[in-house]
Amino acid sequence: MKSLQTLGRKAWIKAAATVMAASLTLGAGSALAAGGALHAHEPKEGFSSSGVLGTYDQAQLQRGYKVYREVCAACHSMKLISFRNLGEKDGPFYDPKYKNPNENPVVKQIASEFEVPTIDSETGDVITRKATTSDAFPSPFANPEAAAASNGGAVPPDLSVITKARHGGASYVYSLLTGYKAPPAGLKIAEGQHYNPYFPGDLSSAWSGDHKHVPAGGVLAMAPPLSAGQVTFDDGRESTLSNQAADVAAFLEWAGEPKAVLRKKTGVAVLAYLLLFFGLTYASYRMVWRGKH
Amino acid sequence: MSDHPSTYVPKTGFEKWLDSRLPIVRLAYDSFVDYPTPKNLNYWWTFGGILSVCLAIQIITGIILAMHYTPHVDYAFNSVERIMRDVNYGWLIRYVHANGASMFFFAVYIHMLRGLYYGSYKAPREVLWILGCIIFFLMIATAFMGYVLPWGQMSFHGAVVITNLIGSIPLIGGPILTWLQGGFAVDQATLNRFFSLHYLLPFVIAGVVILHIWALHVAGQNNPAGVEIKSKEDTVAFTPYATVKDGVAIIVFLFLFSVFVFFMPNALGHADNYIPANPLVTPAHIVPEWYLLPFYAILRAIPDKFGGVIAMFGSIAVIFALPWLDTSKVKSMRYRPVMRWFFVIFVIVCLGLGWCGAQLPDAQVIPGLPSFTLFDGQLNSYLWLTRLFTIYYFVFFLLIMPWIGLKEEPLPVPASISEAVLAEHNKKKG
Structure with a gap:
């Protein structure tokens, strides 16, 4: 053991430093190795909700809702969202005049445009009635089997929490919607499938080119859903592909995390309180321990 | 401390009444105040x-x-x-x-x-x-x-x-x-x-x-x-x-x-x-979840499934045996110049195991580095890095702990806590 000790402190420090340097290199290595898909990015103007103090842009949420309603809702359900949610604080149609979203005329109007199934209490038959603000968004298909049958075998995922269920969140949704492009030569795409460099997947089996340079991304059953001019915005915003994608991504971000603004505001207050409390406690600590150290 | 006599003195009438029936206030006072x-x-x-x-x-x-x-x-x-x-x-x-x-x-x-x-x-x-x-x-x-x-x-x-x-x-x-x-x-x-x-x-x-x-x-x-x-x-x-x-x-x-x-x-x-x-x-x-990744890594390091399960539970079981694996007479590693460095490596290895647990076992550790197959996997893969870390994890407890404890010459240990505090105080003063 003497030899170990005479080896000395320096040698040990060196050994430890080498291990640490090695582990850092490993970190960098795997970050490069990962990435079957391109890294998701925000729209150029960013998302108003990102950052510590970011809030939702209500006009954008309204436009996003329109994109969802006119395009996405044809195939994708949003079972966890009710009409009343649209009129809640920080929501797309919140109006300070109507603290109770069920009284919000815009929300009531939107709900009344839908029919939902119910049971006739007299006869027991399945009938439909006008939706109310407390109803969840009706789903486009009766069940997953029907959804698969209409979509080439793939069930369109529910969009209620899609931004939380995908790496990259709203940026991923934006990148995917704007990222469709023609597959590079040498990539075989099956019928009913579409290439997207942002969709996570492994294309090596469909790739006939250089095996060291398999294209990023994957294939999905959803055809490019948005195109310029597809949705007319009521506030005059130009209906480009990027604008539609950014707006619907913002709307889905809100839908997934409707309490995010309240959460961040509460967080600022909590941290401020803890900071104050820390100062007080630390001062007490210094006072109590004076002369004891 | 068990030999610490209780200094609690019930003040109010109710406290006296309660203390002779259920000395719960005394217990709290002796445990968390005095x-x-x-x-x-x-x-x-x-x-x-x-x-x-x-x-x-x-x-x-x-x-x-x-x-x-x-x-x-x-x-x-x-x-x-x-x-x-x-x-x-x-x-x-x-x-x-x-x-x-x-x-x-x-x-x-x-x-x-x-x-x-x-x-x-x-x-x-x-x-x-x-x-x-x-x-x-x-x-x-x-x-x-x-x-x-x-x-x-x-x-x-x-x-x-x-x-x-x-x-x-x-x-x-x-x-x-x-x-x-x-x-x-x-x-x-x-x-x-x-x-x-x-x-x-x-x-x-x-x-x-x-x-x-x-x-x-x-x-x-x-x-x-x-x-x-x-x-x-x-x-x-x-x-x-x-x-x-x-x-x-x-x-x-x-x-x-x-x-x-x-x-x-x-x-x-x-x-x-x-x-x-x-x-x-x-x-x-x-x-x-991240906090279980080191154990997950040990589980996957062993080629046999049941062997992996034994290794994973063994990695927790070995912590139970620690009091009898450490042979050193000195408690604090402050005064254990050699063991201290094995401890530092141990912490790095635990973090490393956590890192490996989140990676695909076949993925290259250093991309592009030429490698060769050793038994069932490429040497330049997380599989083998995990195995290396797993070996250190067990060697640390089962060999290093008992061996260094016997061989190491510890630094002089202070005679009492007061002496240790005083020494540190003087050191700070320069």
């Missing part, structure tokens, strides 16, 4: 208090969540989202509970490493240490079952992978697996019993925590110098000295906790767990 603590305790010693706060937070938020959660395969996922949306401050309660688990493990790992560095497991604190190990093991079980409850993709497939480990036990594994899962697959029965046990175990933990604190108060606290309390000069009263220091640390800890809860509540989780469980679709990459 209890003598070594005066040289540093901030690493505040994690015991931090962990009590963690347990209290988890139990309180957990009880409220259980009021709103539905343990059913068809409703569990939606009921969790409903808590986030429709229960008053449900988002706060649920995010505190989910991130609280991570915070709990973060604190417990520091608490355990502190014990390891300062030799807090050595006589007369062996039982104290073992009780701590039992708490840690119960925490793992509780956290695993809690992660299954939201019934997302990671919940479900994680539960499948981990329960199936039991099935790898020869002969009796199959029947035990069926008994544990409550059927032939992870399904409604599994979810329901995991909910029941997830509610039960925290109270078992709380019970063992009481024993842990009892054992602590019998043996007395260890301290950075690793020498026992010799006189009153060596100690200060628990209140106000330790309470105010714990208070400072708890507030700093809550600050970190709040940053996660309010500004990045999903950063420590996996996006796939926001996809409802689907037995027919397996996620590309099944990983446990």
Whole structure:
């Protein structure tokens, strides 16, 4: 053991430093190795909700809702969202005049445009009635089997929490919607499938080119859903592909995390309180321990 | 300390009346007010208090969540989202509970490493240490079952992978697996019993925590110098000295906790767990929560499934045996110049195992580096890096601990805590 000790402190420090340097290199290595898909990015103007103090842009949420309603809702359900949610604080149609979203005329109007199934209490038959603000968004298909049958075998995922269920969140949704492009030569795409460099997947089996340079991304059953001019915005915003994608991504971000603004505001207050409390406690600590150290 | 005489004097008539019937105020006074603590305790010693706060937070938020959660395969996922949306401050309660688990493990790992560095497991604190190990093991079980409850993709497939480990036990594994899962697959029965046990175990933990604190108060606290309390000069009263220091640390800890809860509540989780469980679709990459990754890495390091299970449980079992694996006469690694460096490497290896647990075993560690196949995998792969780390993990406990303890020449140990404090004071003054 003497030899170990005479080896000395320096040698040990060196050994430890080498291990640490090695582990850092490993970190960098795997970050490069990962990435079957391109890294998701925000729209150029960013998302108003990102950052510590970011809030939702209500006009954008309204436009996003329109994109969802006119395009996405044809195939994708949003079972966890009710009409009343649209009129809640920080929501797309919140109006300070109507603290109770069920009284919000815009929300009531939107709900009344839908029919939902119910049971006739007299006869027991399945009938439909006008939706109310407390109803969840009706789903486009009766069940997953029907959804698969209409979509080439793939069930369109529910969009209620899609931004939380995908790496990259709203940026991923934006990148995917704007990222469709023609597959590079040498990539075989099956019928009913579409290439997207942002969709996570492994294309090596469909790739006939250089095996060291398999294209990023994957294939999905959803055809490019948005195109310029597809949705007319009521506030005059130009209906480009990027604008539609950014707006619907913002709307889905809100839908997934409707309490995010309240959460961040509460967080600022909590941290401020803890900071104050820390100062007080630390001062007490210094006072109590004076002369004891 | 057991030989510390009670100094509690009941003042009011009611206190006198109660003290002769149930001396509970006396117990609290002797344990948390007048209890003598070594005066040289540093901030690493505040994690015991931090962990009590963690347990209290988890139990309180957990009880409220259980009021709103539905343990059913068809409703569990939606009921969790409903808590986030429709229960008053449900988002706060649920995010505190989910991130609280991570915070709990973060604190417990520091608490355990502190014990390891300062030799807090050595006589007369062996039982104290073992009780701590039992708490840690119960925490793992509780956290695993809690992660299954939201019934997302990671919940479900994680539960499948981990329960199936039991099935790898020869002969009796199959029947035990069926008994544990409550059927032939992870399904409604599994979810329901995991909910029941997830509610039960925290109270078992709380019970063992009481024993842990009892054992602590019998043996007395260890301290950075690793020498026992010799006189009153060596100690200060628990209140106000330790309470105010714990208070400072708890507030700093809550600050970190709040940053996660309010500004990045999903950063420590996996996006796939926001996809409802689907037995027919397996996620590309099944990983446990970060705090279990080192054990997951050890599990995958062994080519044989049952061997992996033994290694994984062995990696926890070996911690129980620590008091008898360390042969050194000196407690604190402050005075153990050689062992200290093996400890540093051990910490790095544990972090390394955690890193490896999150990677695909076949992935290259250093991309593009030429490599060759060794037995069943490329040398330049996480598989072999994990094996290297796993070997060190066990060698550290089973060989280095006993061997270095016998061979190492420790530095001179201070005669008492007061002397250690004085020496440090003079050093600071220069």
